[in-house]
Amino acid sequence: MTTAVPRTAVIVGCGVTGTSVALALTAGGVEVTLVDRDPEAVTEAAALGSGTPWTAAGPPADLVVVATPPSEVVDALHTAQARGLGHVYTDTAGTKEIVSAEAELRGCDLKGYVPGHPLAGPDAPGRAGADATRFAGRPWVLCPYETTPAWALETVAALVELCGAVRLDMTPDAHDRAVAAVLHLPYVVAAVLAANLAGAGPELLRLAGDELSSAVAAAGADPVLGSDLLAHNAGPVADAVDRTVAGLRAVARTLHAGDDTVPVELGLLLELGARGHRALAEEAPRPGTAGRDLPGDR
Numbered sequence: 001m002t003t004a005v006p007r008t009a010v011i012v013g014c015g016v017t018g019t020s021v022a023l024a025l026t027a028g029g030v031e032v033t034l035v036d037r038d039p040e041a042v043t044e045a046a047a048l049g050s051g052t053p054w055t056a057a058g059p060p061a062d063l064v065v066v067a068t069p070p071s072e073v074v075d076a077l078h079t080a081q082a083r084g085l086g087h088v089y090t091d092t093a094g095t096k097e098i099v100s101a102e103a104e105l106r107g108c109d110l111k112g113y114v115p116g117h118p119l120a121g122p123d124a125p126g127r128a129g130a131d132a133t134r135f136a137g138r139p140w141v142l143c144p145y146e147t148t149p150a151w152a153l154e155t156v157a158a159l160v161e162l163c164g165a166v167r168l169d170m171t172p173d174a175h176d177r178a179v180a181a182v183l184h185l186p187y188v189v190a191a192v193l194a195a196n197l198a199g200a201g202p203e204l205l206r207l208a209g210d211e212l213s214s215a216v217a218a219a220g221a222d223p224v225l226g227s228d229l230l231a232h233n234a235g236p237v238a239d240a241v242d243r244t245v246a247g248l249r250a251v252a253r254t255l256h257a258g259d260d261t262v263p264v265e266l267g268l269l270l271e272l273g274a275r276g277h278r279a280l281a282e283e284a285p286r287p288g289t290a291g292r293d294l295p296g297d298r
Contacts, residue, residue: 004154005162006030006062010054010085012076014038014045016129017092017118018067021163022050023132028162033058035085048130054085061086063155069225070095070232074102081109088155089113094179095232096143096172104145114156115143117175118165119183133164140165143172180236187218187226188241194219 007030011022014036022032022045032051034042042053064086066076070093077089089112093099100115118140140160144153160167170178194216197205230237247269254265 004151005158006088006155008058008061008086009033009063009065009159010035010061010080011045011051011065011067012036012080012085013067013072013092014041014050015067016134017120018065019045019048019050019130020120020132020134021065021067021092021118021159023048023130024135024163025159026050027132030162033061035080045130050130056083060084062088063159064089065159066091066093069093069228070099071228073099074106074108077103077113078106078108081112087112088152090116090142090156090159092116092118093232094183094229096141096170096175098232100143100145100172110145110147111149112152113145114148114152115172116156116160117141117143117179118160118163119179120165136164138165139168141168141170141175143170143175176233177236177239180233180240184230184233184237185240185244187221188230188237189244190216190218191226 005028006025009022009025009030009032011018011025011032012035014022014034018034018036022034026032026049033054034045034051035054036042036045046052064080066073066080066089068076068091073091073093077091080086080089089109091099093115094117096115096117103113103115104110118135118138120135120138140163142153142156142160157167193212197208197216251266251269254262
């Protein structure tokens with residue numbers, strides 16, 4: 001384990017992600033304090049054994065983790081730094097390019113800030129689903145600035161290790177395009193599919209099987225948090241949607257044409273889909289850990 005292991009930490013935001021980080025750090029022997037604009041959230045998180053409420057009397061922590069939705073990260077980071085909550089800062093937002101750029105424009109202290117994103121699942125309402133092992137074996141992306149000092153990066157790397165995650169360094173742009181393809185696009189597609197079922201009668205819904213339930217599972221994420229995340233990754237998500245819509249339109253044209261070649265043309269598309277499915281099956285985490293990264297992530 002790295003020599004920069006934090007002894008004290010402040011968690012800003014007591015949703016599922018923040019509380020899970022706090023639980024993992026507490027289990028690793030770190031002294032954790034909790035901050036949230038909702039006092040009840042702090043009380044509930046503390047009752048789970050994730051830490052104690054933050055007070056101004058304590059010294060700056062070794063590490064501050066901002067676990068809020070993307071639209072709130074820079075405000076929370078700026079406030080935390082102005083109050084001197086800690087020495088090293090990171091966040092858990094599911095988008096990185098806008099957050100990183102806004103932090104610089106806002107005048108945040110970038111020397112001690114390492115943008116991050118643990119890919120471990122959505123924030124459900126309240127603290128439901130918070131777990132110290134939530135990040136075990138899962139990717140945790142870090143997007144350090146070119147000027148990030150080694151000591152700050154080492155401290156955040158120690159956080160990743162304490163949480164049992166696998167560190168992966170990326171540029172903010174590469175991160176956002178990657179998550180647009182593998183997380184945000186599936187969420188949008190699931191929402192569109194599920195929207196077609198909103199007015200369906202029980203007779204139709206009773207015909208649905210596990211395949212449809214799995215396909216629309218992502219649509220169950222908090223729509224407020226989901227729209228916040230998608231808005232912060234608008235360009236890459238729009239590009240991914242355009243590519244998918246183009247493919248669907250090609251299928252529709254083929255079916256409308258009704259030519260004798262329809263089975264062959266569709267067969268080529270379905271074979272390409274089968275190849276993609278096999279590739280994902282070979283690389284994805286084992287059942288029980290895959291498919292949990294939805295736009296509710298904070």
